[in-house]
Amino acid sequence: MNNVFNSIIKNSGSITVGDFLTCIGVALVTGFIIAFAYMIKNDYSKGFVATLVMLPPIVTAVIMMVSGNLGAGVAVAGAFSLVRFRSAQGTAKEIAVIFLAMSTGLAFGVGYVAFGLMLGVILSVVGLVLNLLGFGDVKDNKLKKNLKITIPEELDYTEVFDDLMEEYTTSSELVAVKSTNMGSMFKLNYEIKLKDASKEKEFVDKLRCRNGNLEILVSKVMQTESYL
Structure with missing residues (x-):
């Protein structure tokens, strides 16, 4: 059971084609899961849900490229911070789901495929249940x-x-x-x-x-x- 939380990438300096395709594929599937869960009982735009699908594999690819390189990692962190300042103001729910998509991408990028998939599925289900139950809705x-x-x-x-x-x-x-x-x-x-x-x-x-x-x-x- 503990093996599912081990990284499939054995050598961060040498990533195989199989490792890359596996991580990107699972990241894309997780992005679809997060997007579909968000589309239920939420207002959304076509561009936003498409971004939710694409964000995990994009983050995965970036993390795999800079893995083991501290300088490149710092540069990428700075690039991600610029995205926030060039974006329109988002609701708390939108920011949370974007962070979820990025978190799963980070997990896939370092090879924790099972961990990232479980994180995306569990939190998507939690968010969906909260929406269906009307959790936090103003009474009357x-x-x-x-x-x-x-x-x-x-x-x-x-x-x-x-x-x-x-x-x-x-x-x-x-x-x-x-x-x-x-x-x-x-x-x-x-x-x-x-x-x-x-x-x-x-x-x-x-x-x-x-x-x-x-x-x-x-x-x-x-x-x-x-x-x-």
Whole structure:
């Protein structure tokens, strides 16, 4: 059992064609596994998933070339650091899966084929399970809304909707006020959390009666991504 964690490369200074093809082939398979796992229940672009497939064999080839050469290894590390600065900002999930792809490539590059394959498969499955279970999702996010109301200037916007907010929401906050139409109207922007999503229309109807049937917009709150 312990033999599967031994490197297949016996001499780092002399890599055979068989060793090279084995490492590159397994790296490519692992890249497909990581990419397919990421594509389930995640937003992605064609270029990003293609990168996930290609990254393990690329890193594998680079590590095999510089194996045993300290100076070349330092140069490669500097080149990898430049990639981050020339890339668009990525979410925490994207950065994590890129690190996973690179880690498997590093393992394959030094000949630890079984270790790299198991690492890629296990962490891909863990990520997939977390997505399917909705781990870390914000609870009651569907009840959170952005509410924009237009009112005539004669209404006192500080208190005019307080009773309705108390009746239909568990929390409400007036976050912005903007005058419009040459100062004859105000646009109010609220962040609210509904008590019952099924009563949203009833709530809007009562707001319409209060604001003179002027424009009302209810929209969902977009989840913010975590960036690294």
